[in-house]
Amino acid sequence: MTVIENPYLSGNFAPVDDEVTAFDLPVTGDLPRELSGRLLRNGPNPINDVDPLQHHWFVGSGMVHGVRLRDGRAEWYRNRFVRDELVCETKGWPEIPGPRHGMGANVANTNVVAHAGRTWAIVEAGGLPVELTDELETVARSDFDGTLPGSFTAHPKRDPETGELHAVVYYWEWDHLQYVVVGNDGRVRRTMNVPVPGKPMVHDCAITETQVLLFDLPVTFDLETAMAGQALPYRWDPDYGARVGVLPRDGEATDVRWCELDEPLYTYHPLNAYDTGDGTVILDTVVHPKMFATDVRGPNEGSPVLERWLLDPAGGKVRREMLSDRPQEFPRMHEGLIGRRHRYGYGAEFISTDTGVRFGALLKHDVERATTEVHDVGAGRMSMEPVFVPRDGAAAEDDGWVLCYVHDATRDGCDVLVLDAQDFAAPPVATVHLPVRVPFGFHGNWAPDPA
Numbered sequence: 001m002t003v004i005e006n007p008y009l010s011g012n013f014a015p016v017d018d019e020v021t022a023f024d025l026p027v028t029g030d031l032p033r034e035l036s037g038r039l040l041r042n043g044p045n046p047i048n049d050v051d052p053l054q055h056h057w058f059v060g061s062g063m064v065h066g067v068r069l070r071d072g073r074a075e076w077y078r079n080r081f082v083r084d085e086l087v088c089e090t091k092g093w094p095e096i097p098g099p100r101h102g103m104g105a106n107v108a109n110t111n112v113v114a115h116a117g118r119t120w121a122i123v124e125a126g127g128l129p130v131e132l133t134d135e136l137e138t139v140a141r142s143d144f145d146g147t148l149p150g151s152f153t154a155h156p157k158r159d160p161e162t163g164e165l166h167a168v169v170y171y172w173e174w175d176h177l178q179y180v181v182v183g184n185d186g187r188v189r190r191t192m193n194v195p196v197p198g199k200p201m202v203h204d205c206a207i208t209e210t211q212v213l214l215f216d217l218p219v220t221f222d223l224e225t226a227m228a229g230q231a232l233p234y235r236w237d238p239d240y241g242a243r244v245g246v247l248p249r250d251g252e253a254t255d256v257r258w259c260e261l262d263e264p265l266y267t268y269h270p271l272n273a274y275d276t277g278d279g280t281v282i283l284d285t286v287v288h289p290k291m292f293a294t295d296v297r298g299p300n301e302g303s304p305v306l307e308r309w310l311l312d313p314a315g316g317k318v319r320r321e322m323l324s325d326r327p328q329e330f331p332r333m334h335e336g337l338i339g340r341r342h343r344y345g346y347g348a349e350f351i352s353t354d355t356g357v358r359f360g361a362l363l364k365h366d367v368e369r370a371t372t373e374v375h376d377v378g379a380g381r382m383s384m385e386p387v388f389v390p391r392d393g394a395a396a397e398d399d400g401w402v403l404c405y406v407h408d409a410t411r412d413g414c415d416v417l418v419l420d421a422q423d424f425a426a427p428p429v430a431t432v433h434l435p436v437r438v439p440f441g442f443h444g445n446w447a448p449d450p451a
Contacts, residue, residue, distance in 0.1 A: 006052035007356030008298050012382070012407045012440050013057065015045040019081065022435045025067070025074035029430035031418060032401065033072040034392060037448035038134070039403050039416060041065045041384070042112040042121055043441015047081065047090050056232035057298040061087045062109030062121050064136045065405070065438050067416050070449070074416075074432040082108045082121045082130050083138035098141030101150050102126030102171060106141055110154035114447035115165060116186030124154045124203060126171050147188035148180070154443065155204040155269075156182065160336045164189075166249070168205035168214055172221045172233075177202060177214055179247065194245065194253045201234045206273035206283055207249070207339045213273055213283060213311075214245035214256065218264045219291045236293035236301075238264040246281055246313040257313035262320075266291040268299070271306070271331035271345045272338060281311040284323060284345065284367065286331050295356075303327030303352040306345070306365065324372050327351045328363055330385035330443070334397050343368050344398045344421075346386040359440065362386055362404060362417075364424040373424045375402075377417065380410040384438075388421060389446045398422050401429070403446060405438050414438040 007013065044060030062082030068075040081087045083096045084107045100106055108121040108130040119132040120142070129152055131139040142148075151174075156165035165182040177200075181190040194214060199221035206213040218240035226233035242261040247253075270285040289302040306324040329350035333342055345367065349360030359382035362375040377383050383406050390400035402419040416432040 006055050006297060008057035009046075009050070009052055009055060012409070012412075012437065013356075015047070015060065015439060016063070016079070016437060020077070020079055020436050022077045023075065025077055025435075026433045027074055027430055028433070029418075029428060031069060031072045031074065031430040031432070035069045035389065035401065035418070036071070037069060037446055039067045039069070039387065039405075039444065039446055040112045040114075040119070040136075041405055041438065041441060041444030042082070042108075042110060043439055044109040045081065045439060045441075047087055050231075054229060054231050055297065056230070058110075059107070059231045060109060061107055062123070062130075063439075063441070064112050064121055064132065065441075065444075066136050067432060067434070069432075077434050077436075078136050079436070079438070080132075080136040080138070082132070084108065084130075096130075096138050096140055098130075099128065099143045100141065101128050101143070106130075109442075111443035111445075113156065113445055115158075115182065116184060118186065119447065122152055122154055122156075124151070124169065125201070126151050128152060144182060144186055144188050149188075149191055150174075150178070152180070153205070157205060157207045157338055158335065159207065160338055160340070166205070166207050166212055168202055168212065170200065170202045172199055172226075174199070177216075179212060179214075192253060194247065194256055198237070198240055200240070203268045204270060206270040206285070208273050208275045208281060209339050210249060210275055211273075211281060212247050212249055213270070213281070214247060215267060216245060216258070217242050217266050219266055230296065232292075232296075234292060235296070236290050238290070240264070244283070244309070244311055244318060246311060257316065259311045259313060259316055259318045261318050265289055269329065269331055272333050272342045274339060274341045279312070279314055281313065282341075283309040283311060284331075284342075285309060286329055286347070298356055300352050300357050304329055304350060306331065306347070308367070323367055323370070324363070324365055326363060326372060332386055332388055334388050334390055334400070336390060337397065342397070346388055346402055346421075348383045348385060348404075359383055359407075362402065362419070362424075364398075364402075364421070375419060375424050377406050380408065382407045382409070382440075384440060385443055387444065387446050389448075396422070407438070407440065412437055
């Protein structure tokens with residue numbers, strides 16, 4: 001692949017060409033025997049030559065990476081293309097079965113989740129979920145047995161009490177957002193449309209025990225950009241406004257209460273949200289000052305920070321407080337507390353530069369004490385999204401491990417770090433050494449073995 005003139009096609013953003021399988025991975029330190037499952041990760045991996053002037057980091061065929069841990073061993077590493085139409089055509093592989101939605105090659109390149117006993121590569125804005133085997137081979141595109149009416153999302157939120165997935169989805173042809181609930185049987189049990197005045201990009205959502213939060217923010221579909229052939233036709237529209245909708249989870253579109261922000265801004269990833277009991281909803285989220293205004297190839301419009309938004313549905317306003325001004329993205333938490341009051345959050349340094357974004361250390365936030373701990377991953381090394389895995393029977397919220405893929409530029413390789421979350425700045429308790437480079441992608445999850 002020719003790689004020029006675009007920072008999101010070079011260095012560790014550059015795609016890898018080969019699918020690799022490796023067994024009995026070398027480990028430094030001692031892997032906790034309790035960690036039994038797969039650490040999965042997904043990201044864009046363009047498979048053929050692309051125009052560097054048009055290319056955007058968010059596009060390109062999906063590639064899923066996985067490390068299998070069991071009995072104190074790293075049993076395997078695998079990377080596999082998520083077989084969309086372009087992958088199959090380029091590689092000469094058989095087309096995958098399943099329904100279609102929207103235009104394009106039905107790419108699924110953003111996240112990978114385990115639900116209803118199956119593994120799914122997922123994406124927003126039109127492409128359907130793609131079912132994978134436990135070994136990450138593509139099975140089929142899926143509309144959840146005919147129950148998903150259209151688009152899905154890269155960021156469903158799992159309710160820790162019910163196990164159901166809650167999602168807010170969008171598509172460029174729609175004049176609404178769609179609230180979707182996927183039951184534990186892997187079928188959609190509820191959909192509900194909420195009209196919006198434009199066509200916003202809605203990467204994520206948040207839930208509380210009683211509400212779902214809808215982001216209606218000033219990054220919107222631009223038809224002229226699409227007609228010009230740009231890979232991602234969404235642009236900054238500061239006149240659109242910025243607001244968060246508070247929707248009762250059992251409510252209808254007419255029940256949404258919109259809370260207006262005092263200036264245009266953008267958020268991809270909330271850390272968490274919860275009800276306070278007095279009508280206020282707390283939302284902790286990573287905030288970008290703008291998006292795709294000057295850099296139309298990636299999310300590089302000033303370094304994002306972690307804020308707390310206090311939503312007042314009765315008054316229709318949002319009050320903002322700074323939690324951490326350290327540049328960061330990819331916030332994660334103990335997912336057994338999604339929608340409930342939390343104390344800790346984890347993230348990765350995410351620094352805006354003149355030539356693109358740069359990653360760095362790992363971060364642990366204590367939002368009650370307003371403190372941040374830093375895990376320095378080492379010289380020439382850059383972290384990716386952390387994932388928290390709780391210890392079985394843990395009494396404390398942070399009793400568990402933080403797992404993270406880390407790029408090592410000194411050898412152009414990758415490790416998986418296993419950190420003790422309660423001794424966050426200390427050296428890893430274990431490091432799994434991978435045989436190949438894992439490009440900077442987006443999201444993944446810990447998929448534990450069935451109990």
